[in-house]
Amino acid sequence: MEDQxxxxxxxxxxxxxxxxxxxxETAWLGGDAEQTVAMDFGDGYGYSSDEAGTCTDNGEPTxxxxxxxxxxxxxxxxxxxxxxxxxxxxxxxxxxxxxTHGTENYDTIAERSDxxxxxDEIMESNEGTKDVHFFEAASEVTGTFGVGVIETPFEFFxxxxxxxxxxxxxxNAGLLDENxxxxxxxxxxGVPTDPNNPGSTEKMSGLEFDLAMVQFEQGNVQKxxxxxxxxxxxxxxxxxxxxxxGDLNFDGAVRTVGRIFADNQPTDWATEALGQERxxxxxxxxxxxxxMAKVYAEHGKxxxxxxxxxxxxxxxxxxxGNQQSGQ
Numbered sequence: 001m002e003d004q005x006x007x008x009x010x011x012x013x014x015x016x017x018x019x020x021x022x023x024x025e026t027a028w029l030g031g032d033a034e035q036t037v038a039m040d041f042g043d044g045y046g047y048s049s050d051e052a053g054t055c056t057d058n059g060e061p062t063x064x065x066x067x068x069x070x071x072x073x074x075x076x077x078x079x080x081x082x083x084x085x086x087x088x089x090x091x092x093x094x095x096x097x098x099x100t101h102g103t104e105n106y107d108t109i110a111e112r113s114d115x116x117x118x119x120d121e122i123m124e125s126n127e128g129t130k131d132v133h134f135f136e137a138a139s140e141v142t143g144t145f146g147v148g149v150i151e152t153p154f155e156f157f158x159x160x161x162x163x164x165x166x167x168x169x170x171x172n173a174g175l176l177d178e179n180x181x182x183x184x185x186x187x188x189x190g191v192p193t194d195p196n197n198p199g200s201t202e203k204m205s206g207l208e209f210d211l212a213m214v215q216f217e218q219g220n221v222q223k224x225x226x227x228x229x230x231x232x233x234x235x236x237x238x239x240x241x242x243x244x245x246g247d248l249n250f251d252g253a254v255r256t257v258g259r260i261f262a263d264n265q266p267t268d269w270a271t272e273a274l275g276q277e278r279x280x281x282x283x284x285x286x287x288x289x290x291x292m293a294k295v296y297a298e299h300g301k302x303x304x305x306x307x308x309x310x311x312x313x314x315x316x317x318x319x320x321g322n323q324q325s326g327q
Contacts, residue, residue: 094118098184103177109151109169112176113142119183128191131206133298134213138179140263141294147172163236164243171224178220182213207299214291222284241282248279248290269293269303273310285317 094115097105106112116139123129142148149158150165160168182195192209194200195216204212229237245251248267267279270289279286289310296306 091118091121095122095187098180098187101180101184103173103180106176109142109148109172110144112172113139113148115176116142123186126190128189129186129206131299132186132192132209133206134210134295135183137210137291137294137298142172145263158247160243161239163232163240166236167228167240168244170228171221174224175217175220179217182216207295210295210298211292214288214295218284218287218291221287225282244281245279248281263294265297266290266294269297269306272303273307285314 093105095118096102097115098119106115116135120133120136120139123132123135140146144152144154147168149155150160150168181198185195185198186192189201191203192206193202193204195209195213228240250264250267267290270286270293271277271279273293274286274289279290281287292310292313293306296309
């Protein structure tokens with residue numbers, strides 16, 4: 001028995017760069033995952049290792065000492081979650097900023113738009129996240145012909161009120177702060193999981209994740225709108241909302257011309273799916289419809305497919321009048 005235990009110990013090498021239960025170099029699965037090493041020694045023998053490199057004896061060995069090299073099978077307890085180690089210098093700044101939650105590196109809407117574009121490229125470069133398109137959409141929405149217009153010379157024609165610019169800037173900065181936590185979680189896990197549940201280890205499809213991100217973002221936008229309304233005068237709040245609603249509905253000659261440059265697909269699909277003539281920025285469901293329409297288009301889906309999804313989504317939601325803010 002002593003010789004048997006020594007042979008078992010041979011497969012419990014303590015070096016941290018090796019799996020604790022056998023001598024091949026391996027990558028840790030992440031989180032609380034464990035690797036189970038099943039060794040076929042006749043009647044069988046097993047060890048399991050944890051992240052700290054501790055090897056656990058799972059049973060009494062029943063093999064003969066002179067048996068040949070054991071056959072080993074690695075059985076993960078769930079699909080491996082591998083961190084993204086990004087080494088492309090073109091987007092290294094965005095990667096590093098995310099890992100340190102460096103929101104202070106991005107002071108303008110244009111800089112945040114570029115950040116989202118960099119994150120999208122990082123997602124595309126990784127097998128586990130290549131189907132995530134939300135951050136590409138975020139970059140486009142905050143670009144020159146989206147929210148970012150208020151920082152460009154075109155603002156002369158758009159002529160937003162100071163209250164509208166203040167609200168848009170505040171929301172844009174607040175969303176980066178929230179989104180960066182989700183992005184860091186993505187980088188650590190290497191696959192999309194529920195952004196509303198940071199501890200989740202259940203992998204989502206790219207489309208499922210992107211739709212969940214719309215829910216996540218718009219819940220946060222609702223909180224910011226509620227805060228804005230309590231910290232600003234009612235006239236400022238109404239002026240801001242009126243201007244932003246004008247953008248969503250392309251009111252006036254300037255905004256009508258702006259449709260030539262702006263991406264009106266999300267608002268057009270949302271309006272049709274909602275069955276209403278106008279969109280309201282203060283309405284959570286209206287904003288979710290716009291965001292989800294954008295996501296469906298980014299995934300190459302048709303307007304009909306989006307309408308079918310939206311009808312199912314609405315059936316699962318409470319009536320508008322009964323909804324609570326941010327839900």
